Amino acid sequence: MKHSVVVVDDHNLLSQAIGELVNSFDEFHVLYTCKNGQELLDKLQNPANIPNIVLMDVNMPILNGIETTEHLYQNFPQVKVLALSIEEDEKVILKMLRSGAKGYLMKDVKKTELHNALLEVMEKGFYHTNTVTKVLVDSLSHNDGDVVTLKDREIEFIKLACTEMTYREIADKMFLSPKTIEGYRNALFEKLNLRNRTGLVIYAIKNKIFTP
């Protein structure tokens, strides 16, 4: 009997196209496709809808790949999740794996590699490309002790610093003295290792505190 696969991706065309691809493999067939995590969880209420493998996009609206994977790991541990993403961001990869994904595929993998991944996941329980393995190894040596945590008020400030407002205007908006704002700024420069406001803006965007 063929192994069942569910594709979760918010882009209709992609989920269908990937589904088509999966169906072309002898050992697998697509049970159904979903547009987001919520839709998948709804479907899984019916035991007949529980697949062997979920091919999950990371970036989705409503319920994203990470949250959904976490939920699956808690409630349907028998389901193997393979993450599928264009993201090469270390943090995202690690988050997915921590959430319980059995593998992480870049969207530019070849058809044969997808086939391989599906086979290996069913057989060994996991599949990791070289890229992902490297990220994992790096994350060990990488001094991950300096996980900077920002306070709510600091984040609020950063967002305002990403506009054309002067610090004086930001101070007014936050009902604080300009001097206090300087304090926030200096603290952030210190702990994020930045030289000036431009650095702060780039940091904010990189870390999705502010989205242009």
Next chain:
Amino acid sequence: MKHSVVVVDDHNLLSQAIGELVNSFDEFHVLYTCKNGQELLDKLQNPANIPNIVLMDVNMPILNGIETTEHLYQNFPQVKVLALSIEEDEKVILKMLRSGAKGYLMKDVKKTELHNALLEVMEKGFYHTNTVTKVLVDSLSHNDGDVVTLKDREIEFIKLACTEMTYREIADKMFLSPKTIEGYRNALFEKLNLRNRTGLVIYAIKNKIFTP
């Protein structure tokens, strides 16, 4: 005889999956797939490789969808380009259409809509979804006269302004006087309607001059 289609997308899996989808339509077959615009142009040197339709991703490395479409429009006008993208940005859509694309599909279209689009492009020569039509109509009322064009040297400056360098350091790097750099900055502030460097950084990122 079936109409020939070429898929251009930097993500291997996606191009193959979409190819699979196209092959499932009776009236079409995939000639080959490419990873970027350059690869396509290379292929087209051989007349046997000229397809009826190109399904082109907009975001690609090396030679992007817009430039490639422009080139095709100049040199292979008989080839119909259908843009395929997750981007819903008005500007991008307009750019693609101005470059000569015959249609613009969001990547979340359904299989049947892709089929429709392919059929219509072969028959009528174009295919536009409601979204795209709306953008076109909007672009008429929208004052699109202020299409700001930036010079090469200005773009070079903007990129450096998106770092933590001071203007003096930027001047050194560009082998110019700090005063000249001020000139660039002031000209940009003026024509982009900005107040300060932070505004410039946000502008650069929004318009993909600089990617964090």
Next chain:
DNA sequence: GTCTGGCAGGGGAAAAACCCTGTGGGCCAA
């Protein structure tokens, strides 16, 4: 010739960046 555009400078006001000090409230432990 004139005109435009890239380049460069002087001078000055404003903002940003970097010092160091101080207050008052909450919290914890002697």
Next chain:
DNA sequence: TTGGCCCACAGGGTTTTTCCCCTGCCAGAC
């Protein structure tokens, strides 16, 4: 209870950078 400590907040004062206005040179285009 009290003294010590941390922390958000705020002020004084100074240097550096940014921002703005106005002028001038020179080469290449018209």
